[in-house]
Amino acid sequence: GQNIDQPTEMTATEGAIVQINCTYQTSGFNGLFWYQQHAGEAPTFLSYNVLDGLEEKGRFSSFLSRSKGYSYLLLKELQMKDSASYLCAVLDSNYQLIWGAGTKLIIKP
Amino acid sequence: GAVVSQHPSRVICKSGTSVKIECRSLDFQATTMFWYRQFPKQSLMLMATSNEGSKATYEQGVEKDKFLINHASLTLSTLTVTSAHPEDSSFYICSARDPAGGIYEQYFGPGTRLTVT
Numbered sequence: 001g002q003n004i005d006q007p008t009e010m011t012a013t014e015g016a017i018v019q020i021n022c023t024y025q026t027s028g029f030n031g032l033f034w035y036q037q038h039a040g041e042a043p044t045f046l047s048y049n050v051l052d053g054l055e056e057k058g059r060f061s062s063f064l065s066r067s068k069g070y071s072y073l074l075l076k077e078l079q080m081k082d083s084a085s086y087l088c089a090v091l092d093s094n095y096q097l098i099w100g101a102g103t104k105l106i107i108k109p
Numbered sequence: 110g111a112v113v114s115q116h117p118s119r120v121i122c123k124s125g126t127s128v129k130i131e132c133r134s135l136d137f138q139a140t141t142m143f144w145y146r147q148f149p150k151q152s153l154m155l156m157a158t159s160n161e162g163s164k165a166t167y168e169q170g171v172e173k174d175k176f177l178i179n180h181a182s183l184t185l186s187t188l189t190v191t192s193a194h195p196e197d198s199s200f201y202i203c204s205a206r207d208p209a210g211g212i213y214e215q216y217f218g219p220g221t222r223l224t225v226t
Binding site: 101 | 143150151152153155158200202213214215216217218219220222
């Protein structure tokens with residue numbers, strides 16, 4: 001079956017760095033997405049990786065290793081507004097998005 | 110960027126009534142739209158994939174007669190929750206894929222919070 005694993009919850013301090021991991025086992029792979037979702041709101045797109053390596057976009061970076069079925073989202077210089085759930089999703093061989101359960105990130109001052 | 114709207118944002122209805130939720134792609138034509146449901150503190154659950162001009166594809170366990178989906182045009186898909194019950198209370202989110210986009214990114218609407226009393 002298809003499976004995406006990410007931690008349920010993480011806590012970090014304002015100004016620090018946090019890494020949210022995602023491992024996946026899917027039927028085929030056509031890319032991996034990270035979305036941010038604040039409570040009561042719809043998800044917003046953060047990043048897309050289809051090739052191995054690190055993609056940097058401001059304070060957020062996303063890494064992919066296809067051979068390991070692994071990705072991480074790196075958030076630097078954490079701000080209180082970064083408190084949200086972070087969803088990992090993989091596009092499978094049928095171009096269907098398979099969603100992880102999300103990681104709730106709590107930022108403390 | 111691509112914008113998806115959803116209406117209404119919140120709706121309260123009585124048990125047994127039907128509720129229609131609209132999802133529109135405002136600046137692109139979406140051949141494929143997706144309907145999700147999200148319960149509190151849980152992740153997105155795909156309910157169905159809506160293709161313009163054809164029947165929707167429902168995920169296992171989703172009752173097609175209860176959740177009616179119509180994708181009559183390239184910019185509009187509707188979800189009708191028929192004979193709603195309190196257990197249907199949830200956050201319903203639609204998304205759309207822009208076929209002209211370089212990646213298979215889904216653009217999400219703002220969501221509709223349904224409360225059935």
